[in-house]
Amino acid sequence: MVSEWGVWSDFAGGFIYGPCDSTRAAEAARDELIEQGEDSDDLRVRGLCPDHSDEAQPADACEECN
DSSP: OOOOEEEEETTTTEEEEEEESSHHHHHHHHHHHHHTTOOTTTEEEEEBOTTTGGGTOBGGGOTTTO
């Protein structure tokens, strides 16, 4: 079960903000990054792998778990 969330950038190839303790907090961070000029099409909220969050792995595509 995912308990931490972050803002993922495909362009950067990883999380650029996080961890956040809720999707709401991560969405607010995403909105702030967009207001600062980041590309809205590039940013999305993703869960961090609960076993590998210290390595900033996404829960749905963790390189260690999958």
